[in-house]
Amino acid sequence: MKKLRWGVMGTGKIAGTFAKAVPLSETGILISVGSRTQEAADIFGNEHSMTRRHPSYQSLVDDPEVDAIYISLPNHLHAEWTMKCAEAGKHILCEKPFTLNYPEAVRTIASVRKHGVFLMEAFMYRCHPQTAKLQELVTSRVIGEVRVIQAHFSYNMGPKHENIRLSNPAGGGGIMDVGCYTTSMARLIAGAEPFELKGVGYIGPISRVDEQATAALIFPSGLVANLTCGTQVGVDSELRIWGSEGNIRVPNPWFPGEGENKILVNRAGKDPDVVTVHGSRGLYSLEADTVAQYLEHKEAPSPCMTWDDTLGNMAALDAWRRSIGLVFDAEKINEVKF
Numbered sequence: 001m002k003k004l005r006w007g008v009m010g011t012g013k014i015a016g017t018f019a020k021a022v023p024l025s026e027t028g029i030l031i032s033v034g035s036r037t038q039e040a041a042d043i044f045g046n047e048h049s050m051t052r053r054h055p056s057y058q059s060l061v062d063d064p065e066v067d068a069i070y071i072s073l074p075n076h077l078h079a080e081w082t083m084k085c086a087e088a089g090k091h092i093l094c095e096k097p098f099t100l101n102y103p104e105a106v107r108t109i110a111s112v113r114k115h116g117v118f119l120m121e122a123f124m125y126r127c128h129p130q131t132a133k134l135q136e137l138v139t140s141r142v143i144g145e146v147r148v149i150q151a152h153f154s155y156n157m158g159p160k161h162e163n164i165r166l167s168n169p170a171g172g173g174g175i176m177d178v179g180c181y182t183t184s185m186a187r188l189i190a191g192a193e194p195f196e197l198k199g200v201g202y203i204g205p206i207s208r209v210d211e212q213a214t215a216a217l218i219f220p221s222g223l224v225a226n227l228t229c230g231t232q233v234g235v236d237s238e239l240r241i242w243g244s245e246g247n248i249r250v251p252n253p254w255f256p257g258e259g260e261n262k263i264l265v266n267r268a269g270k271d272p273d274v275v276t277v278h279g280s281r282g283l284y285s286l287e288a289d290t291v292a293q294y295l296e297h298k299e300a301p302s303p304c305m306t307w308d309d310t311l312g313n314m315a316a317l318d319a320w321r322r323s324i325g326l327v328f329d330a331e332k333i334n335e336v337k338f
């Protein structure tokens with residue numbers, strides 16, 4: 001089988017993680033990198049044994065040897081470079097959150113649709129069999145009707161104001177960085193969009209983004225969800241789901257790994273059950289393989305991120321930011337109503 005030839009856009013932290021994962025995938029080969037500087041592209045190329053090293057993102061987009069591009073840039077650059085990749089006929093795996101806001105996501109997906117390329121938002125946990133198993137347990141009503149979800153993802157990175165996560169112009173903040181995971185999980189388990197979302201959050205005076213935030217959501221079935229995220233405080237990131245006939249606990253919802261992963265199921269009147277899910281490869285290798293597997297279909301099926309799923313998630317993130325009064329500089333400049 002012909003391998004999918006990957007190019008990596010950006011040379012930051014997660015770009016390095018993905019570059020290590022591609023050679024461990026079943027379908028991909030890493031061949032090219034693009035950076036803002038030749039120096040960074042060369043360092044990255046040396047580290048990951050790649051000879052094609054571009055001193056600009058456009059030069060990577062124009063690389064005729066590349067089939068698919070992994071966009072690992074700060075959030076405010078995702079829309080622009082997804083559209084440029086699409087125009088050049090490259091398949092795209094774009095980091096989360098997909099864009100700065102819902103209107104930008106709509107425009108970007110319209111461009112992807114027009115150019116007929118593959119696109120997936122890189123929520124890697126969605127490509128792991130643990131997430132598929134969890135979805136199956138919930139939809140088969142193992143715990144009856146789901147009524148409450150609690151999802152947290154929060155860590156303490158300290159006051160590193162040079163980091164994109166503490167930058168308003170880069171579209172940073174806890175909601176965009178990790179709240180997007182909790183939102184996507186609640187929507188997946190609910191199998192619907194929330195009809196109301198109310199949030200509160202602390203916006204730092206220097207970062208001008210949310211540093212800790214929480215949201216309450218209600219879905220059409222009556223299911224309520226409580227989400228917490230942040231960049232300045234560590235919170236247990238366990239996922240809890242309660243239903244009419246039991247509950248489910250997922251100790252490691254965001255980074256399920258290779259080997260054994262456990263989902264704990266408690267059903268009323270029955271012994272606790274441990275459902276073990278094997279990850280055949282690392283999380284990011286599975287993600288790369290997902291792109292290759294569904295290339296012809298242009299999007300991967302749920303629980304991987306479909307285009308509609310991405311749009312629904314961006315709308316929910318907009319609602320969360322709106323309720324805490326967080327507006328990005330780019331939205332003020334462009335007067336985007338989000």
Ligand SMILES: NC(=O)c1ccc[n+]([C@@H]2O[C@H](COP(=O)([O-])OP(=O)(O)OC[C@H]3O[C@@H](n4cnc5c(N)ncnc54)[C@H](OP(=O)(O)O)[C@@H]3O)[C@@H](O)[C@H]2O)c1
Pocket residue numbers: 010011012013014015034035036037040041072073074075077095096097122123124164170176177
């Ligand atoms: N799925 C996951 O597990 C996961 C984990 C972490 C992050 N992410 C996502 O991946 C993206 C990148 O995160 P990261 O942690 O890798 O960030 P990072 O380490 O700061 O790297 C970002 C890269 O983007 C490029 N860049 C372009 N303009 C920039 C600017 N104005 N400021 C800083 N960097 C700029 C740089 O590459 P060049 O210098 O080579 O141009 C830089 O190395 C974000 O969207 C984030 O949400 C996903």
